[in-house]
Structures are given as structure tokens and as C-alpha cells.
Amino acid sequence: MKRRQIIAFLSAAVVSCLIAVGWPFMTPSPVLAQSNVNLLVSAAASMKDALEDIKPLYQKNNPNINISYNFGASGALQQQIEQGAPADVFISAAKRQVDALEQKGLLLPGTRAILAKNRLVLVVPKNRTGVTSFYNLRDANIRRVAMGEPRSVPAGQYAQQVLQKLKLLPQIQPKLVYGNNVRQVLAVVESGNADAGLVYSTDAKISDKVKVVVAADEKYHSPIIYPLAVVKSSKNSNAAKEFVQFLTTDNQVKAVLRKYGFILP
Template identity: 75%
Template sequence: MKRRIFAFISIAVASLLLVTGLQWVTPSPVVAQSNTSLLVSAAASLKEALEEIKPLYQQSKPNININYNFGASGALQQQIEQGAPADIFISAGKKQVDALEQKGLLVPGTRANLANNRLVLIVPKNIVGITSFYNLTDTKIKKIAIGEPRSVPAGEYGEQVLKKLGIFDKVKPKLVLANNVRQVLAAVESGNADAGLVYATDARISNKVKVVVTADDKYHSPIVYPLAVLKSSKNADAAKEFVQFLSGGQAKAVLKKYGFIVP
């Protein structure tokens, strides 16, 4: 009887050792690489171009999910300063990125200029008789849409142009301030404004407006789109890779397609 019990115990112990040994020598299954999400806070004027760039990037990086938060550069800057989540910031003006850099909110060495743009005066497509900025002082022009200069770079550039031309005080009562440059475009498209100041790239995507004149660069600060990775990013390495892709040939081709001037 004792021999049988001893044999049973021996078999049980051997079986346990065998199972334990197999677990020790068998490698754990490789855990599939989980998806990484990036949130890019970007100027509204970049919407179509960045949305077209997204699938191009994901062809080689299928595990990276790119999400966008489009808006006025000044508003996006404030969101970031107040702790809103974001991995990358792309502004339509230098001032907003300068402010974040001064506050130590950017990852050092990641700042770069994505593209440049031009400022244009637009009117509804059926409007005739407007050929220059000076026509904005005419009595038939009742409303001029422009971005809020304090938060919308296009509005700031527009104000600079009107002041340089000496007509700002005359047209100021006609100004209708918008929260971003796409609202300016929509106002002119709908006829709610007789004219508006937008980027050349905004006018290019609409068949309801026409460009009257392009502002001379000497009348406003350089229109540049700086970008950088934010220190608050939880995926800084992935964000750096996407920023690097934005400076490459595929992304530049898309930006050029939409009328941006690339470095």
C-alpha cells in the first residue's frame, strides 16, 4: 500500500515539475503592438491638407492614429497653456509658438517651419467692381469679414495690411470679426459679408468666391506655419516621427497641391 502511495506521489510531483518546466522554457506569446494615438492641434487653414496627409502617413505607420483639433491658432495656444491634451501644435503664426516656447512648453529641438502662405482679399463670385483694398472704403461695401486679430493670425495680418494702406480707420466700422479664418470664408461664400481677408489656400478650396488682390508681403508680418512637439505629449517619440514626416516629400507635395509655399 505504501509503495502505491509513494508511486502516486512520485508521478504527481514529476507531472508538476514537467508542467512547471514547460512554462519556464516556453516563451510568452508576443503581445501585439497596441495602437498609439496622436492629437495634433492645428490652424484651421490646414484642415484639408492635413486630412489628406493622414492616410499617407498611416500607410507606413498603421498603428499610429492621427487625430486633429482645428481652430484659431490663438485659441489653440490658450487651450495648450491651460493644460488641454495635445501632442503637436501647428500655428498659422509665429507669435503663438513663441509664447509656448517662452513658457517652456515645447520639446527642445522639435520646432520647425512647415509652410508659408499669402493673404488675399476675396468677394462673392458674382460681385463686380472691386479691384483693390481701397475699394473697401466704398459705400457699397457694408460688411468686411476678418479674423479676430488677437486670436486669429489671418486677422492680425489683415489688420496690418489695412493699417499700412491707411484705410483701417475708414473700414473699421464695417469689420465683422470671426473666430477663425474658415468662418471668414463662409461669411463671404454665403453673402453675409461683401468681402473678406483670408489665406490664398482658403480661397483656393472654394468655388463661391474670387480673389480680388493678393496683399504685398511688405504690408504684413511673414505668414509662416511653425510647428513643434509639446512637452505634455505622452507619445513624444511618435510625435517626433510624424513631425519628421510632415517635412518630407509626400507631405510637401500635398501642401503644394493646396497652394501652400513649402520651404
């Protein structure tokens, strides 16, 4: 065999081997090109049921996007992000927490939007009678009133504002018991361990163990809105931006939010 033929033969053999072992300089396979992306969404506890319903709607058309949720009090989630905990998207139950992250440069510019609005309501256990207004919270037979911890739970902040406006806070302060998030407050009232509680109307809607006494007048508290944004440290910012776009524009999402009693912005 001539020298030139031998060289050509060896070159072809080497290329064949490189293709066989998947040499990294070759064109990536479709499997690698479509590798899964994991999105972690830190969201207010009051959004839990709605977001769980929204998840399969998104993944139906985006099967390579895995969505995980981290639910909790908005203030606690804010602190986690400030301390470097992983998160791709943040959904708060109040403007204050998103403002704080934005001021510290921890959110991706241009990704902030409002997802929904809500109402604050006074609830009591289903079988309790005799409570018809916030002023009944002063009654002797109302021994424990549950609300969110105002320093970290937006529902608690709104509740505190309402009680202050109605000049009830000093009188019922000794009765107050605090929850780490609004779902804890709901659970305490459901169990009868509190005689009344202040939660969102969407929380009351999912429970058959409590009843709504009255909705707080919106002039007595800050607007209850759910802002969301992409976290600047996200390693999947493009996928996170697409998910935020879906949450704020898709008609199926709007239908789910309405089903759970959220008010669209």
C-alpha cells in the same frame, strides 16, 4: 513516484499554467508590442484640407498610429495647450503662438520646424464686381468686411497689419465683422453675408464661391509661416517626433501642400 519526480512534474505544470494565462512577466505578445498609438494634432484651421489628405499617406506605412485633428484658431489652440488640454503636436499659422508656448517651456526642445508659408488675399463673392483693390473697401456699397479676430486668429492679425499700413483701418473699422477662425471668414463671404473678406490664398483656392481681388503685399504684414512642434506633455513623444519628421521631409507631403497652394519653406 519518487519525491524528485513529483516536484519536477508540479513545476512543469505550474509553468504551463502561467504561460496559458499570459503571466505578465512573460515576453509580451506581438499584438501588445504593436498596440495602437493615438496622436492628437492641434492645427490651424487653414491647414484642414491638406492635413486630412496627408493623414492616410502617413497611416498607410504606420497602421498602428491613429491620428486625430483638433482644428481651430491658432491663438485658441495655444490657450488650450497652456491650460493643460491634451495635444501631441501643435501646428500654428503664425510664429507668435509657438514662441509663447516655447517661452513657457511647453514644447519639446529640438522639435520645432516650419511646415509651410502662405499669402493673405482680399476676396469677394464670385458674382460681385467693382472691387479691384483694398481701397475699394471704403466704398459705400461695401457694407461688411470680414476678417479673423486679431487677438486669436493669425489671419486677422495679418489683415489688421495690412489695413493699418494702407491707412484704411480707421475708415473701415465700423464695417468689420470678425470670425473665430479663417474658415469662418471664408464662409461669411461665400454666403454673401460680407461683401469682402481677408483670408489666406489657400482658403480662396478651395472655394468656388469667392474670387481673389488682390494679394496683400508681403511687406505690409509679418511673414505668414506655419511652425510646428511636439508638445512637451505628449505621452507619445516618439511617435509625435516621427510624425513631425514626416510632415517636414516627405515628398508626398510636399506635393499635397503644393496642391493646396501652400508655399514650401
